[in-house]
Amino acid sequence: MNFSVIRGLVALICLFSVAGHANELPLVEKHTYTTTDFALFSGKRLAEVKVGWESYGTLNADKSNVVLITHYFSGSSHAAGKYRTEDPSPGYWDAIIGPDKAIDTNKFFVISVDSLVNLSAYSPDVVTTGPTSINPATQKPYGLDFPVVTIRDFVNIQKQVLESLGITGLHAVVGPSMGSMQAIDWASAYPSWVPRMVSVIGAGQSDAWTTAALEHWALPIKLDPQWQHGNYSKAKPPTEGLVAALMLITQQALHPGFFNQQGNTLNYRPLEDAPLQDITANHSIVTWLEKRARARASEMDANHLLYLVRACQLFVTGHQASLAQGIESIQAKTLFLPASNDLLLMPYLAKNAHEALRHAQKDSDYIELTGDLGHLEGVLDIQEQRHKLKAFLEK
């Protein structure tokens, strides 16, 4: 617990110093890539696709210094820096992306792309295509008429964005969580593009456990009477279902160590008077979790969450019959950085992929992140392995 307090303080201090540095760097610009008649892995096609992207550092003359960052479930392409001087915090991996950092923007052109069906459909800083987009056939939002999309489709749109910049290969692909799925799928689908792949808090496939676990994120949305089988209006969305889903996601992405720390700051006691006297009252720790979720929900879309769940449920490296088949084509050196106390994508998932690669005589390395944040270690505490990451990328 003492360790947590210290690390919490250190994290706060780092955040301020990061913010200080970010102010001195050029502000990040969001770009939009648009394509038409986009072929999906399922065989269906999308008449139009728009996605946002952003980059840090400078593309070199022979376009050989590209590091692609693939983002997590509730994330966006905003991996580093700030859009506006007044932004309260920089992109999620700012601790490792920047001049002289683990992913050194003095050397690398770092780029990231908003996923299809991005959760933050209503964020002014996200550009995505999904169920909230207008279906050209009806001139109304797609809703559930939007086709199922896969991690491979995320990869394929990223490849188009890169090709539109004249890029024909990567120095590395690096991604956390759902981003790890994209990273290893890149290595399998386009091996000649990918000499290095880093999977952070990741998985080589969604196993039976994970596919079922992800379904619990979808169920509250489908229960919300305002969901209306996906045909809700922007004015009357299934907010309560979305909030319940986000509460579950947040808890599963954390670990008791951090959570009970938070409980202490709220002076948590099991025998609180309001919930003892009233079945409809909540413990303060539940209210804390709900408030966080509700604040995040305002820029998010419930149908988009369902499609992201599905993309993750369908995931297996290479989108083939098995993980073993999917890794056969991989040429990249791979590095797995799971978190020891991850309850969402437990370390065995990364280990299984790592061991499958080793079994197939590939060059793979595996180190666990420690700390008490659970899954979020890979987002909020990745700097713990910054030296390893830097060495891996610069080897």
Place this chain on the structure above:
Amino acid sequence: MNFSVIRGLVALICLFSVAGHANELPLVEKHTYTTTDFALFSGKRLAEVKVGWESYGTLNADKSNVVLITHYFSGSSHAAGKYRTEDPSPGYWDAIIGPDKAIDTNKFFVISVDSLVNLSAYSPDVVTTGPTSINPATQKPYGLDFPVVTIRDFVNIQKQVLESLGITGLHAVVGPSMGSMQAIDWASAYPSWVPRMVSVIGAGQSDAWTTAALEHWALPIKLDPQWQHGNYSKAKPPTEGLVAALMLITQQALHPGFFNQQGNTLNYRPLEDAPLQDITANHSIVTWLEKRARARASEMDANHLLYLVRACQLFVTGHQASLAQGIESIQAKTLFLPASNDLLLMPYLAKNAHEALRHAQKDSDYIELTGDLGHLEGVLDIQEQRHKLKAFLEK
């Protein structure tokens, strides 16, 4: 995995042999205990309380051989034996309760009581009082007018049942999961009654993590449009919300080891065609989980689930300000049997209670159950520690 297969087969074989034995034993009888004007821990009162109870073995002359079993969240007093020869399976702990078993009915009078707000409100073999009961003030079901009840209230009604049989002390109290909360609360509230306490897959309190985690079981029910703030009719209950809650509970009570084993039997593949082509279709592993939940839901009540969640959220040993305060009064020798890979009540919860007892110079022992069932190790695989349990009870 091979170990799992073997243990699965062994479990099946045991089940058959248990069934064989059970047929030779006298059938178990359900009794009903009724009391009026029952004072609750909250300060409120219930005009009438009825609970079911059952027993195995014979009460000795001086009534000194009583072992009380306190049941888990979705369980009932049916810990051992069968009600009817044709019942497909015996009570949940039949592997350890019976003649010459760990809890030896040649020596002990083993008794268990249905909890208040029991989840299986519509089971013909459960007698309980809760939101489905008729409120004498309105002659309609209580719904959310039913007062919040606590683990202490479960303990107090058990004490009345025992006293109605002339019992004034226990040989031991033994309970799994929510039953462990009752067991340690017994030891704290009525120390002169309890010389021995066994906490299986248990906790000494609901910490901030657990209180928040339990809330996710309540949320799907509250989202179901048929819930109607608890004022639903028996003919139109919030079944979908209840099914979603049970799906989550089942998954959290298990572990990837067992779950992926189940996936193998279903020939699990992430890239199933139906969910790839249709956002409303499910993976077969999700359908498996849902079917199990739906089958169980038919005898269960959604409001009762909300009240059970609340009783667990409010729990701290002794129902005092802290765990440390609650354990002060305990005189019992205590034994903690958490499961190493429990994801629902992780072993640290039992360890914290055990260490608090040791710190207070009490006699406490702690051994982890192993195996790949997660939390359910303590229900389905408790016989792993049958020798330890037998020795503890007969010392």
